[in-house]
Amino acid sequence: MGGLVNTGTSEFRMLRSLSASIGADPLLVQGAGGNTSIKQAGVLWIKASGTWLKNARDDEIMVPVALAPLLDAVAQRSPAAETAGQFTLADLNPRQLRPSIETTVHALLPQKIVVHVHCVETISIAVQANAEALLEERLRGLDWAFVPYRRPGLPLAQGIAERLKPATNVLVLGNHGLVVAADTVAEAALLLQRVTGLLARPPRPAPAPDLDALLRLAAGSDYRLPASAAAHDVATDLASCRIAASGSLYPDHVIFLGVGSVIAGPGENAAAIVARTAAAPTSLLFPGKGVLMRRDANAGAEAMARCLADVVARVDGAARVNYLSPKENAELLNWDAEKYRQQLNREGATLQ
Numbered sequence: 001m002g003g004l005v006n007t008g009t010s011e012f013r014m015l016r017s018l019s020a021s022i023g024a025d026p027l028l029v030q031g032a033g034g035n036t037s038i039k040q041a042g043v044l045w046i047k048a049s050g051t052w053l054k055n056a057r058d059d060e061i062m063v064p065v066a067l068a069p070l071l072d073a074v075a076q077r078s079p080a081a082e083t084a085g086q087f088t089l090a091d092l093n094p095r096q097l098r099p100s101i102e103t104t105v106h107a108l109l110p111q112k113i114v115v116h117v118h119c120v121e122t123i124s125i126a127v128q129a130n131a132e133a134l135l136e137e138r139l140r141g142l143d144w145a146f147v148p149y150r151r152p153g154l155p156l157a158q159g160i161a162e163r164l165k166p167a168t169n170v171l172v173l174g175n176h177g178l179v180v181a182a183d184t185v186a187e188a189a190l191l192l193q194r195v196t197g198l199l200a201r202p203p204r205p206a207p208a209p210d211l212d213a214l215l216r217l218a219a220g221s222d223y224r225l226p227a228s229a230a231a232h233d234v235a236t237d238l239a240s241c242r243i244a245a246s247g248s249l250y251p252d253h254v255i256f257l258g259v260g261s262v263i264a265g266p267g268e269n270a271a272a273i274v275a276r277t278a279a280a281p282t283s284l285l286f287p288g289k290g291v292l293m294r295r296d297a298n299a300g301a302e303a304m305a306r307c308l309a310d311v312v313a314r315v316d317g318a319a320r321v322n323y324l325s326p327k328e329n330a331e332l333l334n335w336d337a338e339k340y341r342q343q344l345n346r347e348g349a350t351l352q
Contacts, residue, residue, distance in 0.1 A: 023053025031303035048097035104157035111181035124314035144170035203313035206233035209290030221270035232290035234309035239317035247323030
């Protein structure tokens with residue numbers, strides 16, 4: 001099979017270019033999130049787990065997976081389909097990269113090109129209890145489907161299979177993100193642009209952070225200001241802070257920042273929060289003031305801190321929001337595939 005695969009085709013190069021462009025936009029992809037794929041000559045080439053789409057143009061981040069046996073495993077609900085690792089083509093994968101945890105999702109869609117993003121415009125709707133009604137208003141005329149939350153991997157693929165129709169080329173994943181599919185990279189790019197445009201809404205304005213107060217609150221602790229000034233908005237805007245305080249909204253938040261958000265109480269500084277929680281949360285929200293990040297938080301955690309602010313700023317303060325349940329949080333934290341991504345994040349390997 002390896003001799004039939006040509007990764008130098010113009011379509012493959014175009015996918016790498018689109019992937020890098022998507023990966024550089026924090027409103028579409030954050031850190032190691034999101035993935036893209038192309039099917040050719042019986043092989044599904046998909047972004048490797050833990051790698052960053054923004055590096056797709058310059059780095060070899062695509063993993064070859066034998067498509068037919070993977071689809072057979074999905075149909076049989078075989079545990080082997082969960083990570084898809086045993087279906088990789090070793091001779092075309094010299095770096096021994098692992099396929100994305102969402103490889104089964106890409107395999108199920110019949111189109112040649114599949115693009116999955118954690119678009120903040122989409123997530124801000126997909127976390128709401130009336131998401132399907134909101135989507136119906138905005139996506140009328142498109143071949144779309146809404147898939148209620150399932151854990152990424154095989155459960156999500158099975159949820160998609162239950163709602164997938166032959167013409168479906170847009171999937172909105174509850175508490176997760178957006179998938180678009182097409183037969184060419186150009187068509188996929190246009191469809192992504194169209195859908196995200198239809199779902200776009202302006203973020204709620206947020207007051208500026210109180211940096212002096214935050215520095216005082218961080219004194220004597222292992223906390224610092226976040227890399228992105230936009231990350232503060234989740235705390236300075238009290239409506240956003242209330243939404244974030246109530247739980248976890250989507251999987252990558254749990255993986256890279258932990259369950260929910262830690263909110264400072266009246267008069268608490270960073271050291272007091274650590275003492276109260278008997279832990280060292282990755283991020284701390286100080287209502288009306290801003291955010292502090294643990295000193296060792298890396299780029300993946302920083303990206304998710306910015307993502308949280310971007311998502312909740314687009315959720316109406318009066319909206320009914322669906323949060324991940326304690327069981328769903330635990331599934332993510334105890335899942336081997338996500339432990340692998342967590343390990344890469346801790347080691348900084350996702351920056352390569």
